[in-house]
Amino acid sequence: MDFRVQQFMAMIKAKNPGEAEFHQAVQEVSESLIPFIEENPKYKHAKILERIAEPERTIIFRVPWIDDKGDIQVNRGFRIEMNSAIGPYKGGLRFHPTVNLGILKFLAFEQVFKNSLTTLPMGGAKGGSDFDPKGKTDNEVMRFCQSFMTELFRHIGPDTDVPAGDIGVGGREIGYLFGQYKRLKNEFTGVLTGKGIDWGGSLIRPEATGYGLVYFTREMLATRGESFSGKISGSGNVAQFATEKVTELGGKVVTLSDSDGFIYDPEGISPEKLKYVMELKNVRRGRIKEYALKYNAEYHEGKRPWSIKCDIALPNATQNEIIADDATRLIGNGCICVAEGANMPSTAEAVEMFLKAHILYAPGKAANAGGVATSGLEMTQNSMRLPWLKNEVDERLQTIMKSIHETCVKFGKKEDGFINYVDGANIGGFVKVANAMIDQGVV
Numbered sequence: 080m081d082f083r084v085q086q087f088m089a090m091i092k093a094k095n096p097g098e099a100e101f102h103q104a105v106q107e108v109s110e111s112l113i114p115f116i117e118e119n120p121k122y123k124h125a126k127i128l129e130r131i132a133e134p135e136r137t138i139i140f141r142v143p144w145i146d147d148k149g150d151i152q153v154n155r156g157f158r159i160e161m162n163s164a165i166g167p168y169k170g171g172l173r174f175h176p177t178v179n180l181g182i183l184k185f186l187a188f189e190q191v192f193k194n195s196l197t198t199l200p201m202g203g204a205k206g207g208s209d210f211d212p213k214g215k216t217d218n219e220v221m222r223f224c225q226s227f228m229t230e231l232f233r234h235i236g237p238d239t240d241v242p243a244g245d246i247g248v249g250g251r252e253i254g255y256l257f258g259q260y261k262r263l264k265n266e267f268t269g270v271l272t273g274k275g276i277d278w279g280g281s282l283i284r285p286e287a288t289g290y291g292l293v294y295f296t297r298e299m300l301a302t303r304g305e306s307f308s309g310k311i312s313g314s315g316n317v318a319q320f321a322t323e324k325v326t327e328l329g330g331k332v333v334t335l336s337d338s339d340g341f342i343y344d345p346e347g348i349s350p351e352k353l354k355y356v357m358e359l360k361n362v363r364r365g366r367i368k369e370y371a372l373k374y375n376a377e378y379h380e381g382k383r384p385w386s387i388k389c390d391i392a393l394p395n396a397t398q399n400e401i402i403a404d405d406a407t408r409l410i411g412n413g414c415i416c417v418a419e420g421a422n423m424p425s426t427a428e429a430v431e432m433f434l435k436a437h438i439l440y441a442p443g444k445a446a447n448a449g450g451v452a453t454s455g456l457e458m459t460q461n462s463m464r465l466p467w468l469k470n471e472v473d474e475r476l477q478t479i480m481k482s483i484h485e486t487c488v489k490f491g492k493k494e495d496g497f498i499n500y501v502d503g504a505n506i507g508g509f510v511k512v513a514n515a516m517i518d519q520g521v522v
């Protein structure tokens with residue numbers, strides 16, 4: 080590792096002990112940025128890197144609620160308001176038992192660069208709770224969301240901080256959160272995105288992260304004259320709509336996973352089978368294993384899908400789901416492209432291997448930015464009090480994904496023609512935020 084990166088990381092680790100995912104995210108970014116900053120000393124003098132890695136505000140709060148048995152439960156709530164140099168804080172809420180401060184700081188940090196890449200005026204944030212919606216009744220989820228918002232509402236607002244969904248936070252949770260915000264503030268505003276279509280949501284928002292990922296991957300493949308066929312991890316929001324779009328563009332998706340295991344269907348997950356997955360996951364809230372029973376597909380308990388041969392891998396579940404061994408298998412099996420729908424699904428070792436092998440590799444902050452970009456479009460529609468048509472939103476999403484790809488090429492293309500999307504996304508996302516921070520003084 081470069082000595083300057085080592086020095087910087089020593090400071091980050093001392094200041095933020097025990098936050099492994101945050102260290103991982105900051106290190107990846109600083110490896111791209113430190114050489115760039117050396118060539119552009121105005122960023123060094125303004126201590127932009129030191130400032131950008133420190134949240135503007137961190138809010139941690141108690142979330143007490145009563146379960147269906149009448150017992151009191153206590154969870155912890157968080158909101159990390161990382162950077163507001165180019166717009167109001169913006170980023171999702173994650174409800175998952177693994178949630179902690181380090182994970183949310185890594186996600187908020189990544190969000191700053193991602194939101195900048197979208198071309199829209201949005202700062203970066205992330206939040207959530209260690210609450211596990213799995214196995215809870217609708218009433219329990221509602222009571223939890225109401226208690227969570229009873230504290231969060233005082234910190235957010237349509238011009239201050241606009242949360243959205245992430246793992247464990249979908250349409251149902253956004254509905255309960257919005258209802259409680261409206262009740263407390265007596266205001267109907269665009270304070271959350273991912274809202275229901277009848278009450279301020281944008282068409283295409285549920286599809287946007289998955290669709291955007293596939294649009295971005297299409298641009299990457301085009302740089303090598305290739306097109307689609309692939310496998311996907313996760314079976315949640317991002318995975319479902321990525322599967323839909325890959326299939327629409329002529330590709331074949333052969334795997335889907337959840338935290339218990341993965342299914343392998345060599346015939347491909349057809350639109351009819353995907354409809355079943357959506358009902359299974361979004362309505363019945365069942366396990367992916369049931370797919371294998373219904374369609375006579377293979378089920379691999381407790382495993383991840385990366386050992387199955389494929390051309391394109393789209394990791395869409397969670398952080399660090401591709402480790403070095405998985406990267407070896409993917410490369411060995413002839414995979415030509417890894418584009419991340421999830422945030423930081425590849426470990427640092429895996430990323431290094433992808434870059435070394437010169438396969439097409441896109442980090443989440445570029446490839447999955449379609450979700451937050453469409454949230455930005457939802458904010459615009461809310462401000463105008465005017466909904467756009469489906470086509471209009473989809474076209475804007477495609478234009479944004481193309482533009483993010485162009486930015487990555489501009490800042491990431493090396494002398495031998497190889498596009499390093501990691502450098503491209505990190506530097507491309509950084510410049511706008513850094514310039515805004517310089518313009519706004521030491522705040």
Ligand code: NDP
Binds near residue numbers: 247447448
């Ligand atoms: P969902 O909650 O809809 O789905 C998450 C999926 O990932 C589920 O299949 C879940 O399985 C699986 N998963 C979650 N945690 C783990 C784990 N620890 N190990 C294995 N599998 C796991 O979330 P989304 O689809 O919204 O989010 C998926 C990823 O995409 C996340 O990394 C998120 O940050 C990222 N993302 C999402 C955006 C969005 O708009 N929704 C925007 C940008 C990025 P199970 O059901 O068993 O928990």
